[in-house]
Amino acid sequence: MKNQSKKWILPAWFITLILVDFGILYWSPPDAAQNMGTRVYMMYMHVPFAWTSFLMTVLGALAAGIYLWKKENDWERTSRAIIEVAAVSAFLTLMTGSVWGKITWGTWWVWDARLTTMLILFLLLCAYLIVRDMHGSSYEGKKTGSIIAVIAALNVPIVHLSVNYWRTLHQGSTIFRQEGPPKIDSDMFVILLTCFGVVLWWAFSCVKLRLSGSKNG
Amino acid sequence: MNLLKTTNIIFSESLLSLRRKIGRFFGLLLLSIIFIVVFELAYEPSADDINNFLPGLIWVTSILSSSIGILKIWDDEESEGLMDLLKSSPLDRGGIVLGKSLWGAFVCFTITVSTLLMTFFFFDYTLDLKQFFFLLIVILFSSIGFGFLGALFGALSLGLNFRNILLPLFLYPLAVPILMASINITKDILVNGFLIGTWFYILFVYSFVQFLLVFGLGEQSLES
Numbered sequence: 001m002k003n004q005s006k007k008w009i010l011p012a013w014f015i016t017l018i019l020v021d022f023g024i025l026y027w028s029p030p031d032a033a034q035n036m037g038t039r040v041y042m043m044y045m046h047v048p049f050a051w052t053s054f055l056m057t058v059l060g061a062l063a064a065g066i067y068l069w070k071k072e073n074d075w076e077r078t079s080r081a082i083i084e085v086a087a088v089s090a091f092l093t094l095m096t097g098s099v100w101g102k103i104t105w106g107t108w109w110v111w112d113a114r115l116t117t118m119l120i121l122f123l124l125l126c127a128y129l130i131v132r133d134m135h136g137s138s139y140e141g142k143k144t145g146s147i148i149a150v151i152a153a154l155n156v157p158i159v160h161l162s163v164n165y166w167r168t169l170h171q172g173s174t175i176f177r178q179e180g181p182p183k184i185d186s187d188m189f190v191i192l193l194t195c196f197g198v199v200l201w202w203a204f205s206c207v208k209l210r211l212s213g214s215k216n217g
Numbered sequence: 218m219n220l221l222k223t224t225n226i227i228f229s230e231s232l233l234s235l236r237r238k239i240g241r242f243f244g245l246l247l248l249s250i251i252f253i254v255v256f257e258l259a260y261e262p263s264a265d266d267i268n269n270f271l272p273g274l275i276w277v278t279s280i281l282s283s284s285i286g287i288l289k290i291w292d293d294e295e296s297e298g299l300m301d302l303l304k305s306s307p308l309d310r311g312g313i314v315l316g317k318s319l320w321g322a323f324v325c326f327t328i329t330v331s332t333l334l335m336t337f338f339f340f341d342y343t344l345d346l347k348q349f350f351f352l353l354i355v356i357l358f359s360s361i362g363f364g365f366l367g368a369l370f371g372a373l374s375l376g377l378n379f380r381n382i383l384l385p386l387f388l389y390p391l392a393v394p395i396l397m398a399s400i401n402i403t404k405d406i407l408v409n410g411f412l413i414g415t416w417f418y419i420l421f422v423y424s425f426v427q428f429l430l431v432f433g434l435g436e437q438s439l440e441s
Contacts, residue, residue, distance in 0.1 A: 107341040111257050119254065126247050133240035 009205045013198070020198050024191055042103070044192060046096040048199035049089045050118075054156045056086035056203055057125065061153030064146035076142045080132055081210035083149055085203045087125035094122060113166035117159040124152035223309040227316025232323075234293070241289070242327075245282045249332040252278040253339055267340060272403035275336050276396055279329040280363065284392075286324040287367030288384055290317055291375055300375065304439060314372050314435030321371075322364030329356045344407075351412040352403065355420065359399045362424035363392055365431045372438040394423050 024044050063079035066072075097115065098108045109115065128148040135141020163170055235242060253274065262270040294300045303313060333352060337344060344352075370387045374380050398420035405411055 109339050109341055111261070111339075116254065116258070119250075123247060123250060123254075126243070130240045130244045130247065134238075134244070 009209065010202075013202050013205060016198055016201070020195060023194070027187060027191060040188075042096060042100045044195040045199075046093060046100055047192060048196040049096060050093040051196055052199045052203050053086050053089035053093050053121070054160065055200075056082050056089060057121065057149075057156055058153050060086055061149045064149035067142065068146050068150075073142075076146065077211065078207075079146060079149055081207045083125060083128050083152075084210060085206045086152075087122065087129055088206075089199075089203065090118065090122040090125055094118060112170050113162040114159065114170035117155065117162045121152060121155045121159055124148060124155060128152065220309045220312040220315065223312025224316040224319065226308065227313050228319045228323075231290070231317070231320040242286075242324075245286050245324075245328055246331050246335075248285065249278050249282045249328065250335060252281060253332075253336060257339070267342065268404065268408050271336060271340060271342065272400045272407065275329075275333055275403060276359075276399045278336070279325070279332045280392060280396055282332065283325040283328045283360075283363060284367065284385060284388060286328060287321045287364065287371065287388075288381060290321050290324070290368060291371045295375060309436075310439045311432065311435040314368060314438055315431055317372070318365040318368035318431045318435075320364075321368040322360045325360035325364045325367075326356055329360060348406050348410060351406045351410075354412065355399055355402050355406070355417075358420050358424045359395050362395045362420070362427045365424075365427040366391055366395075369427075369431050369434060369438060372435070375439075394419060398423065 024041055060079050060082035063075050063082060067075035067079055094115075097118070101110065101115075102108050128145050131141060131148060132145045135144070256274050256278070260270065291300075294303060304310070330353070333356070336342070367384075367388055370384060370391075374384050374387070377383055398416045401416040402412065402414070402420065405414060405416070
């Protein structure tokens with residue numbers, strides 16, 4: 001029964017994703033503030049993946065920190081499963097951001113503070129995965145990987161605040177603003193949160209599947 | 218066993234081992250991206266001098282990343298104690314070095330092509346198909362030159378103390394002609410769109426000499 005439910009996690013998620021996509025097309029108003037029209041729909045994938053990568057990095061680092069403290073392998077396994085999802089989310093953030101950049105700025109990539117710090121976060125997550133892949137189950141590999149995970153999490157606030165402290169082409173914070181309430185249409189905000197929920201569902205499902213896989217394998 | 222058969226066995230074995238060591242390979246690609254980020258942040262080239270900046274960036278990044286890959290091509294045999302087994306096997310020693318050299322060239326080629334694509338992506342540089350094809354030819358020759366040189370010196374330095382320091386000391390000065398020629402040809406391709414010129418002849422001859430050196434010295438380099 002448990003295996004049956006596991007089998008349905010990702011297909012169910014995929015169906016929900018398609019439904020949410022239709023929801024975006026039906027309900028989301030085109031952007032008027034920045035004159036982006038329907039191109040703004042890309043935000044419903046880009047932003048949730050970015051938030052998920054931040055959240056997963058922090059959670060992975062927490063698990064890694066507990067592993068470093070308690071030396072219990074379960075925490076390291078959890079940390080690895082979470083960081084893997086964080087790396088995929090960070091990659092998808094960069095990819096969707098790049099497509100967004102081509103549509104709105106006319107270029108795939110600019111050396112902007114937000115983009116560069118996000119790339120550095122992605123590189124750190126990749127470094128973690130490479131260390132863990134190359135050193136298998138050795139204590140040195142787990143220890144080094146966990147330290148890299150903690151360092152990667154320290155980079156998360158830098159990525160988030162980069163748009164406030166440097167002049168960037170990337171737009172400033174719209175939701176988590178220091179100056180006041182979110183600067184977004186309420187319909188758009190609801191859809192954005194729904195998309196974030198769907199991406200989070202995918203992220204935690206992947207972590208769960210990975211953890212049960214590594215336990216059985 | 219004859220030379221070509223041994224070369225094929227060693228190259229195929231190295232290619233198969235890539236599946237086990239894919240993390241190492243991705244590590245080299247990651248290193249290339251880090252070099253690109255560091256160079257960009259250090260120099261911040263303007264749109265006007267991008268044609269002068271990109272060829273140097275591509276080749277310095279590729280040579281640095283590839284050389285780390287090349288330094289490792291004999292390491293597994295050495296660390297797992299397989300070197301004596303290889304030497305005492307009926308395999309042709311020249312073929313062993315030639316197979317490893319081909320593997321070194323393959324590593325260089327793959328890393329350089331990946332670096333090239335990443336650089337063009339990050340600097341939003343558009344190429345036409347002809348320019349890309351010309352660049353692939355340059356990468357092929359420089360990979361043969363650098364990969365063969367690295368594998369030969371790697372074999373020569375087996376068993377030496379401080380090998381990881383000594384090998385770059387041998388390798389980098391000898392790789393300077395390849396680096397200079399590749400940078401200048403790349404600049405010609407990007408700015409003027411042509412491939413054949415003095416620098417191309419230099420690269421071709423130098424790579425061919427490395428190829429002949431491996432043929433001539435390969436067997437001796439593995440002698441105890």
